[in-house]
Structures are given as C-alpha cells and as structure tokens.
Amino acid sequence: xxxxxxxxxxxxxxxxxxxxxxxxxxxxxxxxLQPGLLMHVAESGDALYTIRVGSERLLSTDKVREMCxxxxxxxxxxxxxxxxxxxxxxxxxxxxxxxxxxxLKAKGWPVGGTGHSITNIVHTQGWIHCHTPATDASxxxxxxxxxxxxxxxxxxxPGYCRISLACCLNMxxxxxxxxxxxxxxxxxxxxxxxxxVRTKCExxxxxxxxxxxxxxxxxxxxxLTVNPDRCMYCGNCYTMCPGMTVADPIGDGISIWxxxxxxxxxxxxxxxxxxxxxxxxxxxxxxxxxxxVKMLVETWAKHARKHERMGEWIERIGWExxxxxxxxxxxxxxxxxFTMAPETFRTTAAFKW
Amino acid sequence: xxxxxTPMLDDLEKGPxxxxxxxxKQAAAKKPAVNDLMRQLEASYTEKVGHWKHxxxxxxxxxxxxxxxxxxxxPDRFPGVEHFHTIxxxxxxxxxxxxxxxxxxxxxxxxxxxxxxxxxxxxxDIILLGTTTDQLQPTFDxxxxxxxxxxxSGSAMRTPSCCVGPARxxxxxxxxxxxxxxxxxxxxxxxxxxxFPYKFKIKxxxxxxxxxxxxxxxxxxxxxxxxxxxxxxxxxxxxxxANGMNIQTEVVDMCPTHCMAWDGSTLKIExxxxxxxxxxxxxxxxxxxxxxxxxxxxxxxxxxxxxxxxMLGWVVVxxxxxxxxxxxxxxxxxxxxxxxxxxxxxxxxxxxxINRQGMGKFLKAVGLKPVPQMIKRPRANxxxxxxxxx
Numbered sequence: 001x002x003x004x005x006x007x008x009x010x011x012x013x014x015x016x017x018x019x020x021x022x023x024x025x026x027x028x029x030x031x032x033l034q035p036g037l038l039m040h041v042a043e044s045g046d047a048l049y050t051i052r053v054g055s056e057r058l059l060s061t062d063k064v065r066e067m068c069x070x071x072x073x074x075x076x077x078x079x080x081x082x083x084x085x086x087x088x089x090x091x092x093x094x095x096x097x098x099x100x101x102x103x104l105k106a107k108g109w110p111v112g113g114t115g116h117s118i119t120n121i122v123h124t125q126g127w128i129h130c131h132t133p134a135t136d137a138s139x140x141x142x143x144x145x146x147x148x149x150x151x152x153x154x155x156x157x158p159g160y161c162r163i164s165l166a167c168c169l170n171m172x173x174x175x176x177x178x179x180x181x182x183x184x185x186x187x188x189x190x191x192x193x194x195x196x197v198r199t200k201c202e203x204x205x206x207x208x209x210x211x212x213x214x215x216x217x218x219x220x221x222x223x224l225t226v227n228p229d230r231c232m233y234c235g236n237c238y239t240m241c242p243g244m245t246v247a248d249p250i251g252d253g254i255s256i257w258x259x260x261x262x263x264x265x266x267x268x269x270x271x272x273x274x275x276x277x278x279x280x281x282x283x284x285x286x287x288x289x290x291x292x293v294k295m296l297v298e299t300w301a302k303h304a305r306k307h308e309r310m311g312e313w314i315e316r317i318g319w320e321x322x323x324x325x326x327x328x329x330x331x332x333x334x335x336x337x338f339t340m341a342p343e344t345f346r347t348t349a350a351f352k353w
Numbered sequence: 354x355x356x357x358x359t360p361m362l363d364d365l366e367k368g369p370x371x372x373x374x375x376x377x378k379q380a381a382a383k384k385p386a387v388n389d390l391m392r393q394l395e396a397s398y399t400e401k402v403g404h405w406k407h408x409x410x411x412x413x414x415x416x417x418x419x420x421x422x423x424x425x426x427x428p429d430r431f432p433g434v435e436h437f438h439t440i441x442x443x444x445x446x447x448x449x450x451x452x453x454x455x456x457x458x459x460x461x462x463x464x465x466x467x468x469x470x471x472x473x474x475x476x477x478d479i480i481l482l483g484t485t486t487d488q489l490q491p492t493f494d495x496x497x498x499x500x501x502x503x504x505x506s507g508s509a510m511r512t513p514s515c516c517v518g519p520a521r522x523x524x525x526x527x528x529x530x531x532x533x534x535x536x537x538x539x540x541x542x543x544x545x546x547x548x549f550p551y552k553f554k555i556k557x558x559x560x561x562x563x564x565x566x567x568x569x570x571x572x573x574x575x576x577x578x579x580x581x582x583x584x585x586x587x588x589x590x591x592x593x594x595a596n597g598m599n600i601q602t603e604v605v606d607m608c609p610t611h612c613m614a615w616d617g618s619t620l621k622i623e624x625x626x627x628x629x630x631x632x633x634x635x636x637x638x639x640x641x642x643x644x645x646x647x648x649x650x651x652x653x654x655x656x657x658x659x660x661x662x663x664m665l666g667w668v669v670v671x672x673x674x675x676x677x678x679x680x681x682x683x684x685x686x687x688x689x690x691x692x693x694x695x696x697x698x699x700x701x702x703x704x705x706x707i708n709r710q711g712m713g714k715f716l717k718a719v720g721l722k723p724v725p726q727m728i729k730r731p732r733a734n735x736x737x738x739x740x741x742x743x
Contacts, residue, residue: 025519061459127397146368171657174570242407264561283398284361
C-alpha cells in the first residue's frame with residue numbers, strides 16, 4: 001500500500017463544540033467570572049463557559065484520558081489547550097460549571113491562570129529530551145509554580161505576568177519577550193573532539209555558524225580551533241557539529257531576564273533584559289532560581305501601579321531604581337557588547353541616583 | 354511508588370503544582386522504557402548535564418522532517434532509551450479537540466511509543482515523546498489512518514499556529530484558524546521536506562494582544578488589526594464606572610496616544626489618533642469593540658537569538674484583508690520564500706537576511722511600497738543609496 005502523505009492536520013472544524021460552531025465569529029463580549037472561569041457571550045445570547053486548568057505539559061496518555069473523561073462528563077466531549085500549556089474545558093451548560101470546578105479541585109488540578117494571575121510557564125524539554133540544554137525545564141517549572149501557586153488561582157496582581165523558560169538560547173520557547181524569562185546558559189568554551197570534528201562535521205559551515213567569528217581552521221589537526229576571548233558560548237557550533245561540546249556541569253546554569261512583553265497593549269512589544277547573569281543548576285528544586293523569580297514577582301506586585309506590567313513598571317521608575325529596589329547586583333554582563341549594544345547605552349545626562 | 358532509585362524525581366512529586374514525574378510514573382507502569390528515561394533524568398540531576406546524544410537523522414517514508422532523532426549517550430546504563438525519538442504531530446488549528454480524536458491518538462501512542470506527550474510543544478505541535486526507530490513508520494501509518502499528519506522540523510516551514518480566534522474571542526479581526534489551516538495545507542511540501550536556508554515560522558494572532566507571541570518568534574507574524582472607529586456602548590462604559598473602574602486613571606490616562614476623554618458620563622475617542630493598542634478594549638470588553646473594517650498587519654523578521662541576536666518582527670504590510678481563499682497572503686508568502694531561498698545563507702533567518710541586504714531590497718523583491726507605518730523613525734545617517742526608479 002502506498003503511504004499517504006501531505007494530507008495535513010485534522011480539520012479544526014471537526015474539533016469545535018456545537019456552541020462554537022453555531023456562534024463562530026459572533027462573540028460579543030466576555031467576562032472573567034472568577035479565577036480560571038471565563039464566560040463568552042455571543043450575539044445570539046448563547047454563553048460559553050471556559051474553565052482553565054494548569055497542566056504539567058509532559059502528559060501521560062493516562063492523564064490525557066482523564067482530561068477526556070472530564071470533557072465527556074461536563075463538556076459534551078470537547079476541550080482545547082492554550083499556547084501556555086493550560087487545558088480549557090468548554091462548557092455550554094452553566095449548571096455543569098460548579099460541579100466541574102469542584103471535581104477539578106478534588107483532583108488537585110489547579111484552576112486559574114486567567115487575568116492578573118501568574119499563568120502557566122511556557123517551557124521547553126530540558127534534560128528530559130533535548131540534546132543542547134544548559135538546564136532542565138520541567139523540574140525548574142514545577143519548582144517555581146509550586147512556590148507561585150497562590151498566584152495561579154487568584155487575580156490580584158497589578159497586571160499580567162508571563163513567565164517563560166528555555167533551556168538554552170536556541171529558545172524553542174521564545175522566552176525573550178516575557179515579563180520574567182528563565183534561560184539556560186552555558187559558560188564554557190566548546191571542548192573540541194578533533195576526531196569527531198574531522199569525520200562528522202562540515203568545517204566551513206561550523207566556522208560560518210559562529211556569530212562572533214571565534215572559530216578558525218586548525219590545519220595541523222584537520223580540525224577547528226576556538227578563540228576563547230571571542231566565544232560567547234551560544235552553542236551554535238555544537239548544533240552544527242557534535243565534536244564541539246559546550247555543555248558542562250559547572251559551567252551550565254540559569255540566567256534571569258525581565259520586562260519583556262508581546263502584546264501591544266499600552267506599550268509596544270519588548271525584549272526581556274538581563275538582571276541575573278548566572279544561577280547554578282541545583283536539582284531537583286533550583287532554590288536560587290525559585291527565590292529570585294518569587295522576589296521579582298512580589299517586588300513588582302508591591303510597587304507597580306494597576307495594569308502596569310513588569311517592564312512598564314521598570315521603565316517608569318528607571319533601571320537604576322529597579323536594581324536598588326530589588327537588591328540585585330548590577331554586573332558587567334548587563335552592559336551589552338554584542339551587535340546592537342549602543343542602542344542600550346544611556347544617551348542623556350538625565351538619570352536617577 | 355517508592356524505592357525506585359530516583360529520589361530527586363520523587364521529590365518533584367511533592368507540592369501543589371501538577372507533577373510531570375507522576376505522568377512519567379504512570380507511563381512507566383505500562384512502558385518499562387520510561388523507567389530508564391526516569392533513571393537517565395535522575396542521572397542528569399545528579400551529574401548536572403544532559404544525556405542525549407547529538408541529533409540523529411531518522412524519519413518516515415516520504416518525509417524529510419517531523420521526527421526528531423534522539424539517542425541516549427549512555428545506552429549501556431539506560432538501554433530502554435537507546436533510541437527514543439520524538440514525533441511532531443500537526444495540531445488542529447486553535448488546539449481544539451474532540452475526545453474521540455484525543456483518545457484515538459493516545460491509543461496509537463500507547464501501542465507504538467512511550468505513552469508520554471506534550472500538549473503542546475513550544476512549536477505548537479502535539480509532541481509524541483519517545484519511541485524506537487522500528488516503531489516510527491508504524492506510528493505514522495496509524496496516525497495517518499486517524500487523519501493526523503506530521504509537523505515541521507529542521508530547515509523547513511514550521512507548523513503554523515494561531516490563537517483561539519473567532520472560535521471564542523470577540524476581538525478576532527480575521528479568521529486566524531482558517532488562515533492557519535489554509536496556509537498549512539497550501540505549504541505541505543515546504544513543511545514536510547526541509548529545503549530552505551533555515552527554519553521559517555508563521556504564527557497568527559487575531560488581534561494586537563498577540564496571544565501566540567507571533568511578533569517575537571515568527572519569521573512572518575500575521576496580527577489582526579482594524580481601520581475605522583472603536584464602537585462605544587456608553588451605557589456599558591457607565592456600568593464599568595459604576596462597577597468600580599476608574600475610567601480616568603485606568604483607561605484614559607493609560608492610553609498611549611492620549612486620544613481619549615472622559616467627563617464622567619461620556620467616553621470620547623479621537624479614533625484618527627488611536628494606534629489600536631487594545632488597552633481600553635481589554636479593560637472594557639462589553640463597552641468597546643474593534644472597528645468594523647478588519648484585517649491584519651504582517652510583520653517579518655522576528656526570531657530568537659540564534660544566530661545574530663533576537664529580533665522582533667517589522668511591519669511590512671500595515672493592512673491586508675484576509676478572506677478565503679487568501680490568494681493575496683499566499684502570493685506574498687511565495688514571494689518571500691523565493692527571495693529568501695535565493696539569497697539566504699545557510700542558517701540565516703529571514704530577518705537576518707533583510708538586515709544584511711537591506712529592507713529596501715526586500716521590499717522591492719516582494720513588491721511592497723515603502724510607507725511610514727513601516728518605521729519607528731527615519732534614518733539619522735546620510736549613507737543611503739540613490740537607485741534609479743526607487
């Protein structure tokens with residue numbers, strides 16, 4: 001039998017609950033009735049209730065089936081997932097909402113992640129399944145969310161706060177525009193295995209892949225050499241060539257970046273900025289990382305005005321004040337020295353003491 | 354489960370947030386290989402380094418991507434994960450499911466793989482996490498039977514994804530699900546057979562809130578927007594105030610263009626000055642609605658740091674109407690592919706190529722006229738070209 005190919009994903013229209021098919025494109029407004037519960041009202045007067053639940057992203061088929069059980073019991077067999085690894089139960093019958101929430105709570109599944117809360121952390125694979133990570137993903141996320149748990153199920157923060165994690169700067173998770181980004185970092189120059197480089201790698205491509213021009217031919221070894229003064233440990237050479245190992249138990253760890261966003265609301269989309277250049281990998285609970293993230297959330301929550309996101313708060317008070325309030329030490333790594341560096345230098349004599 | 358030799362993993366079952374370790378243990382009860390996955394992860398926690406070997410090319414018949422080869426670097430210690438490949442499965446647009454399809458998917462994965470999944474991966478795909486080389490083709494054959502195809506990987510067009518859109522959002526300025534579905538079906542070849550300089554991501558958000566972070570991570574971000582006036586229901590505005598919202602400080606004072614006024618009973622918007630940031634609409638969904646002439650802005654060049662630094666997408670089409678069959682959009686994508694494929698170096702994303710060759714060249718190549726909406730401010734340096742006919 002010839003293999004069928006290129007038939008594309010299942011048609012999303014088969015996946016929509018009848019209330020959505022009926023009111024598609026005809027939604028009028030929505031309300032957040034309580035943390036984790038949205039009500040969307042259509043022009044027709046129909047109301048759809050969405051119950052948002054945080055998930056661990058790494059799901060067993062058993063857990064997915066448990067989700068299906070609930071969707072069948074309360075939602076006529078329909079559910080959806082969000083871009084931040086939450087699952088949403090879609091209820092067209094108001095009478096089923098409270099029993100569903102009660103059953104979710106009895107199971108210990110977190111209901112929340114709406115409005116001014118800490119919603120789920122977008123993250124990558126980490127040590128569970130990636131070949132270039134500088135840290136784990138799932139364990140760090142679990143540890144941070146355990147500590148920030150109360151903020152998932154409430155909506156009392158000043159504004160949105162999106163936390164994301166990528167386990168290396170390939171950033172499958174595109175964390176670089178998050179209120180708080182947890183980013184795995186390497187700190188060691190690649191260890192070169194000449195045998196592998198010689199036999200398995202396209203040398204010109206590896207040289208070209210280096211963003212700082214740190215890699216040069218090593219004719220004597222028919223291999224490559226790295227200028228340690230120019231290497232920024234991005235790991236791009238390792239992606240191109242398995243003979244350029246950049247992972248290291250002591251060198252690898254976590255950096256923290258703040259103040260990014262993607263929405264256009266009020267201020268434009270913005271990159272997150274470096275505020276902690278290195279924290280050690282300290283499995284299984286990464287206490288140093290958890291402590292900094294919690295401090296950042298709570299400091300922002302205490303000082304920001306209503307609707308002000310992390311970056312908007314910082315822009316208002318100034319970065320010099322941010323470092324003072326948070327007590328985070330300002331280090332040389334925070335002064336950019338890559339391609340766009342001058343854009344970040346202060347070009348006015350107006351600043352705060 | 355106790356005494357399984359993974360004390361650090363066991364610790365991660367404590368605490369209120371759902372634990373991925375519990376899922377691994379559930380999977381391990383059916384699939385012994387997952388015990389080795391757990392033991393290898395425990396070793397990573399002890400040794401503070403990953404244990405997956407570099408890359409590895411595996412796949413299924415007729416496809417150049419969609420499967421990520423993964424091999425343990427210590428198969429002697431963890432034989433169950435000697436090969437433990439990932440399959441990217443193209444999700445239905447908007448991540449909606451009926452449970453019949455989800456259950457069928459779970460059955461296939463229990464039959465052929467580890468029983469571990471991601472809903473969803475950061476790429477947007479359904480991730481089936483871990484199987485052996487000999488099970489790849491049988492997995493795909495069974496997936497195809499269910500109507501689930503593979504997603505993108507490598508130097509290909511990646512699986513497009515979108516926000517919840519008109520399925521459940523009153524702010525969707527076009528049908529983001531239908532656009533993603535159409536683009537995905539149109540470019541199956543580019544999605545399944547890596548032939549580009551590097552990856553190419555298309556992400557689609559129905560309004561400027563950009564719930565799928567299109568501007569940050571996609572080479573082509575399609576973000577809903579509108580022309581015309583924001584519709585105001587003054588009664589609902591008054592109701593917001595009565596419910597405790599301080600319209601002056603929370604809405605009017607926070608408007609980035611200062612185009613609003615509130616006298617305690619009537620909200621006025623000078624729509625010509627509005628930049629459609631969504632703040633006021635976000636705060637008062639019952640009272641305010643996007644204008645009637647709806648479409649999208651297209652931004653190109655967004656990406657994460659590798660190789661030459663992260664970039665946000667740049668506006669190149671301030672406004673485009675998006676209606677089936679989307680010929681205008683498909684034509685633009687084709688022109689962009691053609692120029693990038695012709696000029697891009699290996700591992701050069703579209704934004705990096707535009708940066709290297711100049712936005713002017715890009716706009717000319719794809720037939721777009723320069724307009725002020727494309728820039729924050731004009732250049733300050735005098736080093737410009739003076740080309741005939743430009």
